[in-house]
Amino acid sequence: MRSTWRMGLGLALLLAAPLGLTLRRARPAISNQRSPVTMADSLQARPPFEGASLSMADGENLLTNPGFEEGFSIREDPAVNVANGWEPWYVTGAGFGIRPEWNQEQLWLPSIRVLHGDYGQKMFNTWGVHTAGIYQQVAVPEGSLLEFSIWVQVWSSDCDDICVSPLEPCHPPSPNSHGNYRVSVGIDPTGGTDPLAEGVIWSDETVYYDRWVRLVVYATAQAETVTVFTRGRPEWGVKHNDSYWDSASLRVISLDQFAFLPLVLKDLVGPTPMPTATFTPT
Secondary structure, three states: OEEEEEOOOOOOOOOOEEEOOEEEOOOOOOOOOOOOOOOHHHHHHOOOEEOOOOOOEEOOOOOOOOOOOOOEEEOOOOOEEEEOOOEEEEEEEOOOEOOOEEEEEEOOOOOOOOOOOOEEEEEEEOOOOOEEEEEEEEEOOOOOEEEEEEEEEEEEEOOOOOOOOOOOOOOOOOOOOOOOOEEEEEEEOOOOOOOOOOOOEEOOOEOOOOOEEEEEEEEEOOOOEEEEEEEEEOOOOOOEEEEEEEEEEEEEEOOHHHOOOOOOEOOOOOOOOOOOOOOOOO
16 A cells, blocks of 8 residues: 655646757766666766756746755654645555654755755655655646746765765675665646646656756646646655755757747657647748
8 A cells, every 4th residue: 555645736747858959858877786877987977967958948947946045844743844835745555654753954054055045945755765755736827838847965974974875885794875865746637635646757767976957848838727736756865865955947958949949849858749830031
């Protein structure tokens, strides 16, 4: 048996990456091994920030408290301290793990895992795994094409170095190093709040450690409300399975600015194809 727990309102998070004028889903490697992840070498070469900076969205950010600067509040108990405007969710039972903890990450803490401003949303387990996140429901124009993005940094370690997620075992002969912590975002274009619903559009899961990664996804609203979700899902219960979230955005995409160019759109995440803008001579 599995059970899903969620509170109040919510929003669905999405993952994809616009590259130039072509939209393609990002598919970073995910390790299925308890030994060092297969992307060890490339991790060392990447800069501190990952993810496409180009956005095709314009207009206002539709989220409430998108930067987690507008206060936090305790929900079920002191271990569930979630940013105002957002709601926690988690799934328990075989294969899903246990409830994580949520807390306010602060810029002046030793971890220094805040991207912008003074605060971010932390979610973590100690010696455990979880399938969990936060969500928010948002009013949008029905039929609008939406871009959701959020930045995340993961620290997953069987050691206590707060700045390093190890790629080698910490305490040989134990094989444990990191927890293969996977992150993703999803969106329910109908505005539902069940993260396990078939209609939720999820991004590919990705594994990156100790650097900020921008997760992006696109969907067409099928109602006047959509729900965005974040999701963290470590595979192994190492000592530290922590994820830090900051600077979320939900915006309407307008293709008017690209009307003068042929625009090729591929691998769009979502059930509704994005329309193609075609060059028209004048």
